[in-house]
Amino acid sequence: MRVGLVVVSHSARLAEGVVELAAQMAPDVTVLAAGGLPEGGIGTDYDSVVAAVQRADAGAGVVLLYDLGSAQMTAELAVESLADPGAAVVVDAPLVEGAVAATVAAQGGADRAAVAEAAASAGAPPGTETAAQDAGAAQSTTLTLRNDVGLHARPAALLVRSIAGLDADVRIRLGEDEADGHSVLALMSLAARKDDTIEISATGSQAGEAIRRIEALAERDFDE
Amino acid sequence: MGCGAADVANLLRAGAATIAEHRVELIDLDRPIGDADHGENLNRGFGFVVSTLDTAVPETPGGVLKLAATTLISKVGGAAGPLYGTAFLRVATTLGDRPDLDASAVVEALRAALAGVVARGKAEVGDATMVDALTPAVAAAEAAENDGIAALLSAAADAADQGAESTEPLIARKGRASYLGERSVGHVDPGARSTALLLRAFAEAAR
Incomplete structure (x- = not known):
């Protein structure tokens, strides 16, 4: 059972492209696109985000990534509306790097918090990552x-x-x-x-x- | 005077009519600093609110507002959907299943709306957003609470008008307009304007 991912974007094609890229890294992770409006325009659609989150959740929770401003709001509203809002989390991360880092973490069996952390730290400049822990002889x-x-x-x-x-x-x-x-x-x-x-x-x-x-x-x- | 579910439905219908009337103005405000969809999106959303209310009006003011919230959230693709949707949702939650609203409940509702918008959009006064219209509106409503629902809504609408105007010289710090930086100066924020328009419509319908 792995953490699922949902990519929320104003553009259907952008969401699908990010999903295509991320899914290639992690064949066993459910990564779903929720982009654009149902009629095909630019925008974010609350109902399709909710549906994607429900489908992506195999029981280990879901991490949502978003592109711009109101996509974050739609994603947060969708999470708040879930029967268990604790099952999903919206992460502020660079969309492409975050999606890749998160799917690889999910593929490796990381829990929801760790997948979210992988996405969030994907945009950190080099050198800010935590130093190797001193755990016995290297x-x-x-x-x-x-x-x-x-x-x-x-x-x-x-x-x-x-x-x-x-x-x-x-x-x-x-x-x-x-x-x-x-x-x-x-x-x-x-x-x-x-x-x-x-x-x-x-x-x-x-x-x-x-x-x-x-x-x-x-x-x-x-x-x- | 009290305010029941049917009255609240009428306020929303009046709000929808105002948005329809000012659709082009809102689009024009949004064009230079946003994506010119605010008037269109909001008009579509409120259009659905009205047609849903035409089918059946829920039994309580909170129920009516919850219906409006979920409709706006589902039907408005831009930022206005989640923002107005959250505002109405918070109001609905605050009102619970009260059958009738007095002046203090309306003030409480406006406070909840502001809290919802702030929580969702994370904007502060001075960022050139809806918050610039809604914040003074809540303060004015609180001050006029003893004058009754119509008077407090009217005071809130006056304050929201001024608040919306105050966004003109500001640099937008949230939303699409914030990408323009200095170039957002000289434009009234469309969200602040629609907030003021809605409050004015509610005030006039409550008279």
Whole structure:
């Protein structure tokens, strides 16, 4: 049972496009578009937002993202009108980055609060993320990327998913830059390409397992 | 004089008529600073409110206002739907199932409407929004509470008129107009104007 996502936009096509992009990262997450007016114009439609939230909720709750001003109001009204308003939450996040970060978090089995947090922090400037927690001795390894696109969106999403749920805090380093191994967007911002060598460090009781899984993924060229 | 469900329905009908009459004016106010849909959206929404009331009028003032709220929320695509919808919804909740409203209930209703708009839109006085019309209207209504429903609504409408006018020199800080920054100066906010128009219509219908 995973958290569902609803993308609320003034434009039907914008909502559908964001859903298309986000869903590609996370095949098992219900991501639904609620964009435009029923007659086809620009605007947000309360009834379709409510319907989308109800359909997206598989029991683990729903996170709503929105594009502009009144879309937020419509989304908040829709949540307030639910039989259990606590089942859904409207998150202030950059629409595209937030939707991608949230669906990947949901795919990994994160709860509603964690999915919302993933979306909200997707727009944070680099360096504001929390520092690695000091949880026992770090294990580390280096590996060279052999796949064609490096740590691009899909491989980054696969990496994050491969270690989701493990008790391990994983950091990936490329040269001077370091990224949170649990954030697709942070990994993408490293811009690690084919033939780049990255350093993986992990702490936590399952640090070794996390590193082993990432190595296996790289070995398979991220299933390209 | 009391105010029952049928009276409240009549106020809403008067409000709808005013919005229809001023549809073009509201569109014109919205064009330079927004997306020119305020008059159209609101007119469509209130049109549905009236046709729903023509089918059946709920038994209490709160019921009538709740019906108006859900209709506006469903039928108005822009910001006005959630904002007016929330206002009417809060009023309906505040009034509960009272069969009849006195002056103090009407003042309480106006306070609830303002609280709803502020909660939904997160705007403050001076942001060039509906709040600039509704805030002085509530204060004026409170001051005129002892003069009866018609008089307090009339005082509220006067204050809302002035409040709407006061948005002209302001820089819009909320909604679509806020993207224009300085260029929003010199325009009356369409939402503040429609708020004033509605209160005027309610006041005249209550006489």
